[in-house]
Amino acid sequence: MVTLHRELVAHLEPGAEAVILETPYGFQVNREDISSRAREYFRRSVGLVTTVMADTDADVPAEVDSDTLHDQLHRAAWVFCGPGSPSYALRRWQEQGLGQALADRVRRGRGVTVMASAAACTVGLVALPVYEVYKAGHPPVWLDGLDLLESLGLPVAVIPHYDNAEGGTHDTRFCYLGETRLVALEKHLPGESAVLGIDEHTAVVIDLGAGSARVWGRGVMTVRRRGAVTVIPSGTVVPLDRLRRLVAGIAATHSPGLWEATESVQPDAPSSVGGPVTLQEAVTAADTLFESARAARDAGGMVAAILQLEAEISSWSGDTEEDEGGQEWARTILRGMIRQLVAPAQQGMAEPERTLGRVLDPLLDLRGALRAQGAYDLADRLRTSLAAGGVRIRDDARSSRWQLLPGDHTAAIGADEPTGPAEVPPMT
Numbered sequence: 520m521v522t523l524h525r526e527l528v529a530h531l532e533p534g535a536e537a538v539i540l541e542t543p544y545g546f547q548v549n550r551e552d553i554s555s556r557a558r559e560y561f562r563r564s565v566g567l568v569t570t571v572m573a574d575t576d577a578d579v580p581a582e583v584d585s586d587t588l589h590d591q592l593h594r595a596a597w598v599f600c601g602p603g604s605p606s607y608a609l610r611r612w613q614e615q616g617l618g619q620a621l622a623d624r625v626r627r628g629r630g631v632t633v634m635a636s637a638a639a640c641t642v643g644l645v646a647l648p649v650y651e652v653y654k655a656g657h658p659p660v661w662l663d664g665l666d667l668l669e670s671l672g673l674p675v676a677v678i679p680h681y682d683n684a685e686g687g688t689h690d691t692r693f694c695y696l697g698e699t700r701l702v703a704l705e706k707h708l709p710g711e712s713a714v715l716g717i718d719e720h721t722a723v724v725i726d727l728g729a730g731s732a733r734v735w736g737r738g739v740m741t742v743r744r745r746g747a748v749t750v751i752p753s754g755t756v757v758p759l760d761r762l763r764r765l766v767a768g769i770a771a772t773h774s775p776g777l778w779e780a781t782e783s784v785q786p787d788a789p790s791s792v793g794g795p796v797t798l799q800e801a802v803t804a805a806d807t808l809f810e811s812a813r814a815a816r817d818a819g820g821m822v823a824a825i826l827q828l829e830a831e832i833s834s835w836s837g838d839t840e841e842d843e844g845g846q847e848w849a850r851t852i853l854r855g856m857i858r859q860l861v862a863p864a865q866q867g868m869a870e871p872e873r874t875l876g877r878v879l880d881p882l883l884d885l886r887g888a889l890r891a892q893g894a895y896d897l898a899d900r901l902r903t904s905l906a907a908g909g910v911r912i913r914d915d916a917r918s919s920r921w922q923l924l925p926g927d928h929t930a931a932i933g934a935d936e937p938t939g940p941a942e943v944p945p946m947t
Contacts, residue, residue, distance in 0.1 A: 524565045535596035537569040543603025543637045545574025592620045596630040600638035606648040618665045626670040628727045639679040642667040653695040674712040681716030713766040716741035730759045798845045801831040879921045
């Protein structure tokens with residue numbers, strides 16, 4: 520999501536302090552490599568120089584573990600926290616007291632705070648222990664979250680990766696929970712709260728000054744209360760007071776054009792609002808369009824599908840840091856589409872002359888016979904009729920040739936060649 524990150528840092532002062540919180544992945548043995556790649560990503564792709572707040576006590580001495588980290592968080596103009604384990608991050612932040620520091624940032628409107636993936640799971644009043652439930656088979660239970668949105672009047676459980684489809688044959692929506700587990704967990708939410716679902720490749724940008732939330736990216740934001748949902752598409756700006764009403768279960772009363780809400784959708788029906796979300800879905804949609812056009816012998820539709828896929832690939836390549844095989848695979852499909860156009864195009868380029876020749880050559884022979892017999896009126900009528908169909912006849916003393924007229928040929932009918940006696944060959 521390069522484009523979004525660039526937007527979020529565009530207004531920062533040069534040299535502003537920017538911090539990456541290592542905590543969610545601090546338990547991983549390759550955490551230093553992850554931090555190094557994260558710093559390089561933001562430097563190269565976003566133009567932001569960052570420092571890493573290390574997680575372990577070995578890297579942060581006990582005497583500065585709390586005060587120094589708190590001061591650094593308060594000073595930072597930009598803070599990023601991302602993938603890893605929500606439960607590990609919550610435990611460590613509780614031990615370090617950083618959860619309260621993060622809540623203070625939001626409450627006081629300090630700088631930019633970006634919480635992604637595992638970190639996004641922690642920002643609500645409750646949090647989802649993804650690894651424990653999905654990987655280790657623990658019963659689905661909520662953990663106490665950071666409740667960063669409490670000061671905004673939004674008692675929610677934030678679930679990123681809401682539309683995840685990696686499971687293929689099994690349901691991995693709702694951050695790998697699936698429908699059954701989500702329904703079970705919803706029963707344990709406080710009555711005034713709701714689930715705030717954020718699709719993959721999607722963000723919700725909350726502007727405290729403007730008092731609004733903007734949905735950004737390829738997916739949607741979903742407000743879900745006991746299975747009934749309101750879907751808010753990408754590009755929509757929602758006033759926070761209206762978002763609070765949705766969370767509280769109060770019927771949305773919005774101005775026309777603010778957003779198109781789909782309420783009371785069946786819980787087992789994944790939302791399709793917003794079009795293709797992943798590159799794979801975009802490729803599949805373009806490929807389906809191409810095959811339908813090919814079956815209908817619709818060359819324009821085939822070209823439109825190719826251009827649609829090319830635009831999707833360009834969009835993804837401009838907004839993602841690494842390919843991970845997806846874009847190259849999409850380009851392979853694109854090249855295959857183009858190759859399938861070769862035969863019809865070659866046939867189309869040769870077909871008019873080959874097909875028309877079988878009809879027009881005998882007609883020219885007939886016209887030659889008419890002229891030889893002195894039936895010039897009939898010969899002229901035949902030429903005029905052919906011109907009306909887009910075929911020009913050129914005569915010389917010994918033969919006639921035909922030629923397709925380009926584009927709009929009606930104005931050229933009979934304009935080039937004299938008729939009647941002017942066509943009579945020299946008499947001996």
